[in-house]
Amino acid sequence: MAPSVSAPPYNALTGVLTAAEQIILGKPQQLRLAFACLLARGHLLIEDLPGVGKTTLAHTLARLLGLDFQRIQFTSDMLPADILGISVFDRERSSFRFHPGPIFTQVVLADEINRATPKAQSALLEAMEERQVTVDGETRPLPEPFFVIATQNPTHQIGTFPLPESQLDRFLMRIALGYPDRDAERALLEGRDRRALLADIQPVLDPAGLVAAQAQVRQIHVAPPLIDYVQDLVAHTRHAATWQHGLSPRAGLGLLAAARAWALLAGRDHVLPEDVQTVLPTVATHRLQVPGGAIESRAPEDVARLLIEAVPLP
């Protein structure tokens, strides 16, 4: 943490979003959520069909924030060492030397994470939670900030290992990009190659500024009635028959953190119930199950509506 660095001005934060919207067309809400997820120090899971711009989104955010970026393409024959790194015997120095894996970076794009075996998945997910890597008995810290953006193909596609619920819980948010609308797609088709555009953009924020903004998120005021509200929401998922499993305490914390980040992006110093309701579909729905598994067939927004409309504001 760098308390000496003062928090970036509000327009720097909105500047990131404005710049990102030049690259990712027609998805301001998803961009804002992804950025809020980053500000809340959470990891992001993007679930969608191939080719809708998942990788571009991850890349854009890394560039705009001036962060190191590594991409790991997950495959079914991948081993944990391919992610974490490996110790190799150095003949000259007669000792083992650690070759850090691609995870030692600030932004990791874990592409198609559900194509890898659970073994490889768990190596990544452990690093996400602990923000450190243990190889050969030695613990190595990961850089700060550290942010994983994982992409996932819809689980009904062939050759996927769906993430178990315990792993899903580690992602603060799950968002879907969806197809662009007609205008955005036309602009995309008429415009320059996105990759070339990416190479041109300049960072709007530096890593220290990002860390300061993350600290600022934690300062956002949360009033007791709002905590009551979050508790009521979580309690409802645990007691009502609509849900198979309730939300975990981690989910409750995540909900509050994401709502704080959202409030910051809205330029407020306190969290409103609307902030919670806005982030709820992305924070809660991948952790909730409806009995009978029918949740897969419903949009996350509809599932979240079920929850929101069942819990009155305290």
Added chain:
Amino acid sequence: MKPDAPQPLTLTQTWWLLATGLAAFVPLVPHVPIWLAGLTGAIFVWRAALVWWHQSLPTRWVLVLVTVAGAAGVFLEYRTLFGQRAGVALLLIFLALKQLEARIPRDGLAIIFLAYFLTLTQFFEDQSIPIAATMLATLTVATAALAALTDARISPLPLLRRAGVMLLQAVPFMLILFVLFPRVNGPLWGLPSDAYSGLTGLSDSMTPGSINNLIQSDAIAFRAKFEGEVPPRQQMYWRGPVLSRLKDRTWLPGLIRPAQIDYVPAPGSPSYRYTITLEAHNRPWLFALELPSTLPPNAFSTADFQLHAKKPVRERLRYALESHAEVMQGAEDDFVLSLARQLPAGLSPRTQALGERWANEGGNDTQRLQRAIEFLRQQRLTYTLQPPLMGQHVADEFLFDHKRGFCEHFASAFVILMRAADVPARVVTGYQGGERNPVDDTWVIRQSDAHAWAEVWLETQGWVRVDPTATSAPARIEQNLAAAVPAGEPLPMLARAGFDWLKDLRFRWWAVNNAWNQWVLGYDMQRQRDFLQKLGMASPDWRKMIVWLAVLCGTVLLALTAAMLWRRPPADPALRQWQRFCRRLARRGLARYEWEGPDAYAQRLVAALPAKAPEISRIARLYAGLRYGRLEPLALEELRRYVAAFKP
């Protein structure tokens, strides 16, 4: 999977349904044939085993087979598939079989409603307090199962608590319906005629041993509650069937036909007013303290002064009477007197010979009566509940050989003696004495108080009661059965001495039972009318009752709803202002959704009322800042002002 396909029953729900079935079935076990109880129980065990070992349910044809077999069994047992008992038996089989095809909550509902109905049938056989308690238990389990069907995840105790709360909420409605639902004339719990075979009571004939059997029973014959003066215990002769004709060893009643009460209370004789609650005994006669001067409704008095109902008493009957210790009567009908003289020739020759000797020696009837009493005293007869077996000439053997006998021997031998001595006499059966319950001051008269005594016709005095038992075993009359019987003889349980605390407990229990009988089971048309009048309803009829019923139920419903909707005003003053604001807009048809935050609501309002946009935004911002942000409490004043000025 289709999202709307019914969810299968969970394991917990299945266990709850099984518990409901058992709770409905077990109380009915004593009232159904053994094979049926066995079959039903076996099906329950079968189902439990299937659940326990996670086996699938049997196929349909197995169920069809069992159903047909069960129905056939019911038909063979009752010779019908309809009617009360056969119906209950069939429903029990269905209840058990439904368990074997319960797959989805709808099947569960069928089981629960069947259980509710079967709960009611428990009352067909027995209407006592313990049965009411088991009904309540069944009801609670079934209601808990109903709650389990809507939410499978609640654990048993909270479910039972929830069921209890629901039943408690139903109590006011139950009371209103009970008090106000118009009663029809007749018993609420009508029973088929075959239900009365097991009732005990005095019969209208007397052979040696008949009362002796009766006296072993602790069953209650009737209860009496006196208003004002209570006669001394030894004067409590509750008159029942009067037996005038002797045929072989059997005493039979005279002619039963309505007659006017042709006696008047003797001047200075004490009179007693009392109410009798007679248990059903399936015979037409009613009991009264000797001798009544009033008649209960639907009853008549016979020529030999017994009270008769027009129909057999098949449900508990209450009637009020007035009786007089001494009466004066006019001339007796010749037919009645000739009956009281009739004596089969050759029966108990020694007894008859003795009586004839007294008649030949002369003297008036009073003197002959005195001789007979004197004779009985001299014979040193023993009162026993276990008299020796006697042959054809019971009176002879009793008076001259064994000299051991029971009240019926005393009465019978005495009447034969008197008839032989040419004094008209007859046997009177009924009850003597009773036990006072100090808790509610009622007298309980049991079958073990059954007694037989005699009446003789004296020219000068009319019919005079003579209790020959009293001459040899005065304790039987003055105290009770236990005192009269030699030590060591078996006695009916409740007639035994000792166990004072038990006795006290019993008295309390009887008092509770009596109140239950009087006020719950005996709450008939008349009682309802009286009770409502006492409450201030002028001339209650069914229309008024229905109106009151609807009004009271509606009131309770409203009160319960209000209690549910009423919320304490919130402690947060900003929230109070906000709710004021929201209420005003709700009147304009722009109510806030319960889950809607201030910002979202304000946006919706601005879209609907663009003219008011500045005020709305300001109020919403102030409220949000006060409640969720760090606005100074000073802003509260501002919010209050804006809300007060706001007119949608």
